[in-house]
Amino acid sequence: MPPDPDRPPPSPELFGRLAEIGAAEAGAGHEPQILYDRHGVLVVRVGDVVVKAHQADRDGGPLLEARMRVADALPELLLPSLGPPREAGGRVVTLWPYGEPVTPEPGALPWEDGARLLAGLHSTPPPEGTPGWGRPERVARLVTRLDGGTAAEQEIRRAFGTLPAWIREEPGAAPPPDAPRGLLHGDWHLGQMVRVQGTWRLIDVEDLGLGDPAWDLARPAALYSAGVLAHDDWSRFLGAYRAFRGPAVPAEGDPWEVLDVPARTLVIQIAATCVQSARKDERPLDGPEQALVDTCTRISSVGSPA
Template structure:
């Protein structure tokens, strides 16, 4: 089925140039041909909501913020396919030139768009639902026959992380991180025992179960609204991207046009702090340098973004619970990928799992210092 989909997308785009597969996963397939990109969206997405998201991206109020699609959805091999102009992505070999400030500024502009002037009805931003889906997948993996979550050998001291922006989690070398998510390497768990460091547990079924249990314990420490269990008190309904990270930025026109946000699959109404959660989680877990996080936050505040208060606080309380939630989501997704043979755990995954151990030893984020 997927091979037929790739072939069909390549055939449809061939007139623009020699087709090349950019992404080919069970949920998403992306093919580029010259200046045109075709994307087959995840089957789980509601086509009516997706069509609305495309209309929003094409609206004049989003010009210069979201990349505009080339037309509407088309059915291809039983999937819903959108067509886009090609934009040059963030250079993977130049992390020092990553557009952190520009990303923050684009997020602020997105959040300021008046939603009552946009096509509707707009669906909810998919942030908490995506987190709940990742944890549900982890639970399903644990109940499957003979679950197995392979782990890489324990990295030696002084290990290095990837130096290029990645879609799965923010990279870069470790730096001092905010107090809320950082703690000694091993911290007391809520039951009085010592929370294990998943990176040192070693491979094997016991380690697999230990890592998954840590993630699930961290999940239960989150407020109900962050787990998508109940509506949030005093919810906000601003236009949000829903899955903001450096992999969602491109220059258009390529190669050196202004930066635009891409990928509208999770676009919708919701809490704007969620769009700051991915880089915040990277900073809090030591995966993004303080300077990069400060640049992102500075760009957001310079754009008068409403998710956080003005000032120079590098850890505004509004981002705390979303950052914890994204950390748990990414760790759960990594364990599922490892269990299903998509890829083994890497250094970034071990850092996320260690952060989950620290989150598991915290409160539920509803008191002082956490988002309400």
């Protein structure tokens, strides 16, 4: 994703340092290019090398190194790194080969390739030393930032109250002990894929770990349930995932038995993100954003705290 033209430019010092690191790896003669500059993350391309400065508040120590070792051990599924993490300007920095991102062409999105990669990841025995995925912490963090000052925020907060206590981070609450446990990406969407030499790979391993693989299907399931993702796209994705024998959902029958809680959680999370973005930009919600808030209303009307 290119940088937002309305967003302040990144720190010249940090950009310059990433460009230097990339040039040292890729060689001279390449103009540095910003690929991503949002949410405290800066990604710079220099030739065929991508240099990423991670969020300052994310773990950049042993856990990140362990997740990167998992990616390096599964190069047919995950883009391998170009070495261990390093430090620049007080930020954790990682290096990766450049890959061609997904282009938003309706009808040509690589849903089947995403399903294949996820099914393969979910079916792979976790390498030794794989850390736990943890829990979907982002939704609680985002909802706590909503003060309830608008009708949309109130609807999101009510929907949040229907989620299981462990997702709402209630004291002492824990995920179900019998939940499936396997290798998952942890934050999957089509933007987490790049094509290298004609083959798709998964990227961004900050959440890679052991957990319930159903959460990797949560975002497309959420967007489909809100009417934002077309039925044909959802059918292509889910059908391909089942065809590749992905273990996160039953091979036949109703997938929502396992997708309901993850999908509800992601609807609320994405809706909270949209409301905060609209408030920051002083603009009304657009159509898809309002559809997500409306889905929160449906969630709160039928749900109850679990």
